[in-house]
């Protein structure tokens with residue numbers, strides 16, 4: 682796992698991943714999550730500077746955003762979002778108890794395979810029977826974030842995959858670039874669900890954590 686100091690270095694300048702420009706991702710996430718989060722209490726892990734807290738979780742009843750970078754959290758706090766509060770912490774050390782939904786958008790792939798196992802076990806224990814949203818690039822460049830591997834891990838630990846949503850496509854080769862531009866046209870996002878897995882870059886999983894035994 683990277684440390685707070687590592688992530689603070691990323692945040693030396695605002696918006697290191699150009700998240701505020703990812704409007705298409707915001708639009709797709711908003712559509713996917715509208716019903717799941719409306720009037721719910723949400724724990725948003727790896728919330729960074731609060732971009733998604735504002736753009737996606739505004740309809741939640743309440744949001745607690747956690748990020749390991751205190752630099753990012755200071756920026757998130759300065760947004761003064763009426764339904765949110767922010768804390769600087771390593772989410773592996775934070776309590777997951779007492780929320781309707783846990784959202785881990787684009788942050789779990791920083792964990793090692795062992796840490797991810799520990800993370801999912803913690804969700805199973807402290808968030809039993811409730812919803813976990815988890816997203817990331819479904820590529821095996823870190824050797825452990827491929828779709829098959831994730832599904833295997835989810836089901837082995839007793840998570841029930843409710844649905845997955847494709848969020849974005851690759852920009853290479855040039856044929857993919859054409860598709861990437863096509864899906865940005867009005868209603869183009871509907872094509873996302875029909876695309877072959879080999880074209881998909883980021884995917885969001887909605888999972889139900891195993892019920893307490």
Ligand SMILES: C[S@@+](CC[C@H](N)C(=O)[O-])C[C@H]1O[C@@H](n2cnc3c(N)ncnc32)[C@H](O)[C@@H]1O
Pocket residue numbers: 682688698700726727728729730732733747748749750753770771772773786787788791
């Ligand atoms: C790529 S950014 C994604 C930000 C936001 N979730 C989004 O998708 O727009 C990943 C964020 O996860 C945070 N992060 C990574 N590991 C973390 C951990 N163990 N505990 C808390 N935050 C973590 C980083 O500081 C960073 O802000």
